[in-house]
Amino acid sequence: MSNPVAPKFLIRLLGLCKTFGAQRALDQVSLDIYPGEGVALLGATGAGKSTLVKILSGTLAPDAGELWVDGQRQRFTSPLSARRVGIVAVHQRPDDGIAPGLSVAENLLLDELGQPDADFLLNRKNLLQRAEAIAAGLGLDLPLQHPVERLGQADRQLLVLARAFAQKPRFLILDEPTAALSEADAESLLGLIDSQRTRGVAILYISQRLSDLQRVTNRAIVLQEGRLTSDLNTRHLPSAAYTLFGDAAEQPAVIPDKTLPVPFLERFTRAGFIRNRAEGRAVQEQVAGLSSSVAPIDVPTPGKNNHP
Numbered sequence: 001m002s003n004p005v006a007p008k009f010l011i012r013l014l015g016l017c018k019t020f021g022a023q024r025a026l027d028q029v030s031l032d033i034y035p036g037e038g039v040a041l042l043g044a045t046g047a048g049k050s051t052l053v054k055i056l057s058g059t060l061a062p063d064a065g066e067l068w069v070d071g072q073r074q075r076f077t078s079p080l081s082a083r084r085v086g087i088v089a090v091h092q093r094p095d096d097g098i099a100p101g102l103s104v105a106e107n108l109l110l111d112e113l114g115q116p117d118a119d120f121l122l123n124r125k126n127l128l129q130r131a132e133a134i135a136a137g138l139g140l141d142l143p144l145q146h147p148v149e150r151l152g153q154a155d156r157q158l159l160v161l162a163r164a165f166a167q168k169p170r171f172l173i174l175d176e177p178t179a180a181l182s183e184a185d186a187e188s189l190l191g192l193i194d195s196q197r198t199r200g201v202a203i204l205y206i207s208q209r210l211s212d213l214q215r216v217t218n219r220a221i222v223l224q225e226g227r228l229t230s231d232l233n234t235r236h237l238p239s240a241a242y243t244l245f246g247d248a249a250e251q252p253a254v255i256p257d258k259t260l261p262v263p264f265l266e267r268f269t270r271a272g273f274i275r276n277r278a279e280g281r282a283v284q285e286q287v288a289g290l291s292s293s294v295a296p297i298d299v300p301t302p303g304k305n306n307h308p
């Protein structure tokens, strides 16, 4: 007989497989994640972490297996389709989630700007008020009216995370979110993650920083050569992590200095403002597509007179 008080899973993966040529990136991965859980995703280089994240966030389709969200089978065709059911991924490079040429406020609301009911945001005053409300709700002090290019690396990371939180996700995937942050900024971010978890948001957290993992996760899963080999309480993580990664477990990640290609934004940049819903949607789709690109993007830095 089923237990009537057993918690209901938010995410269920059944036998996920993904192969690239001869390389098996994921092999029969099955997993349940419950509302409010903080789950650390661990694995050595090439273990399949990014592949799993891409499948969960709608960038890649699995070759086999099932993905269920809140009792419904899903077949994502894009990051937008994953977002519609509450799955939001923040990738490691903060600039992947930034649209240059726009203000901090517009970047904060980028995901709302392309939505059918977003017309009210196309008024600058409304947009600013909405952005202020979001930033205040998250306790973030961001210069909302400034061009986004003026933000330093840490504020860019906070902006990208605030944007993710603003979408009211049910399942948030965070890839090394504190790597660019000072200790104080990292602490406020970890506090924000705690408050999301308290509200029932489940977190999948990729990091090599044990201190972060112990702070925001209760459970750790380990991928090895595409297979899920361990599922343990985070309390037991230190010994397991050192077995798996040795000294690398405490080394901070290095964020490559890459930025988005900007040509597609030039006409928005000239106006300095998104003028209608179609433009909002175009920017949103471009940023979503770029942030989930499989290959790293080698591009010129904006503002250095190197547009094609």
Ligand SMILES: Nc1ncnc2c1ncn2[C@@H]1O[C@H](COP(=O)(O)OP(=O)(O)OP(=O)(O)O)[C@@H](O)[C@H]1O
Residues within 6 Å of the ligand: 020, 021, 023, 024, 025, 043, 044, 045, 046, 047, 048, 049, 050, 051, 052, 294
């Ligand atoms: N687009 C691709 N084409 C070919 N092989 C790929 C592709 N993406 C991933 N792979 C391969 O699949 C395996 C899993 O890669 P994946 O990037 O998911 O690992 P990872 O755990 O995220 O590694 P890292 O920590 O280095 O990011 C690796 O052997 C990788 O080379």
